[in-house]
Amino acid sequence: xxxxxxxxxIPGDVAFDLDLMRGGISGARWIxxxxxxxxxxxxxxxxEGLAREIDYALEGIDAKxxxxxxxxxxxxxxxxxxxxxxxxxxxxxxxxxQAMHExxxxxxxxxPEGRKFAPHVxxxxxxxxxxxxxxxxxxxxxxxxxxxxxxxxxxxxxxxPSRGGGPYAVEESYQLQAGA
Numbered sequence: 001x002x003x004x005x006x007x008x009x010i011p012g013d014v015a016f017d018l019d020l021m022r023g024g025i026s027g028a029r030w031i032x033x034x035x036x037x038x039x040x041x042x043x044x045x046x047x048e049g050l051a052r053e054i055d056y057a058l059e060g061i062d063a064k065x066x067x068x069x070x071x072x073x074x075x076x077x078x079x080x081x082x083x084x085x086x087x088x089x090x091x092x093x094x095x096x097x098q099a100m101h102e103x104x105x106x107x108x109x110x111x112p113e114g115r116k117f118a119p120h121v122x123x124x125x126x127x128x129x130x131x132x133x134x135x136x137x138x139x140x141x142x143x144x145x146x147x148x149x150x151x152x153x154x155x156x157x158x159x160x161p162s163r164g165g166g167p168y169a170v171e172e173s174y175q176l177q178a179g180a
Contacts, residue, residue, distance in 0.1 A: 002051055002158045004043040004171070006058065006101050009155060010036040010121060014070065014146045018086060018123060021144075025137055027129035028084065035168055036121050038088065040154060041101040041113065050108065055156060057104045058174050065176045066093035070121060070146035073138050081129060084137070085120035086144060094119060097154065152176055 010018070019033040043054065071089045075081040088094065098117050106112055126134070156172040 002048070002171070003045045004051060004054070005157050005159070006040040006043070006154060007157055008038040008040065008068075008151055009153075009170075010038065010070075011149050014149060017146060018070075018121065021123060021137075021141060025084070025124065025126070025129050025133045028124040028126050028134075030124045031122055032167070037157065037168065038119055038121055040098045041105055043105060043110065046110075053108050054104065055172055057108065058101075058154075058156060058172070061097070061100050061104075061154075061174060063093070063097050063100065063176050064178060065150055065152040066091065066097075067148050068094060068151050069148045071144065073123075073141035073144055074120075075126075075134065075138060077126075081131075081134060082126055083122050084124040084126060084134070085122050086141075086146075088119040088121075089145075091119075094151075101154075 015033045015036045018036055022030045046054075068091055069089045070086045072087040074085055074087060076083040076085065095117070098119075102113060102117075153173050153175050155170045155174070157168045158171050159168050
């Protein structure tokens with residue numbers, strides 16, 4: 001059974017910039033540069049038949065390429081932070097694309113995603129991080145902005161079950177069409 005999710009790849013030069021941020025927080029497990037991505041819809045462990053149906057449905061998505069920029073820095077987990085991330089500037093096109101993925105998954109029988117879509121790129125997963133270092137990291141990277149980049153495709157990723165996910169493999173890619 002593959003463990004699948006849909007997402008966007010991060011351009012190499014932007015991933016390089018994110019990689020330069022690594023370090024300085026004890027208790028952080030930093031994500032490898034080639035594993036940076038923006039998740040659109042986590043699908044989970046499914047059988048091959050459903051995976052083929054999802055692939056077929058994703059091929060039918062009709063959306064145009066769009067521009068995106070990563071921006072800011074934050075943590076998930078409140079008083080017990082467990083993930084450090086870089087955010088994404090608001091994008092109606094990104095939200096529409098994610099909503100299409102959500103609809104496809106629900107139509108094919110998957111339960112609705114329980115969490116509100118919060119687009120981000122995870123930099124590190126954390127267990128009992130040094131809170132002073134974490135707050136300092138977030139404060140010093142809060143004004144981060146990547147270059148604007150074009151999203152011309154989305155992908156169907158697979159991952160092997162492991163703590164924190166990864167490594168990820170691109171199973172299929174789907175081009176966004178300018179005439180959509």
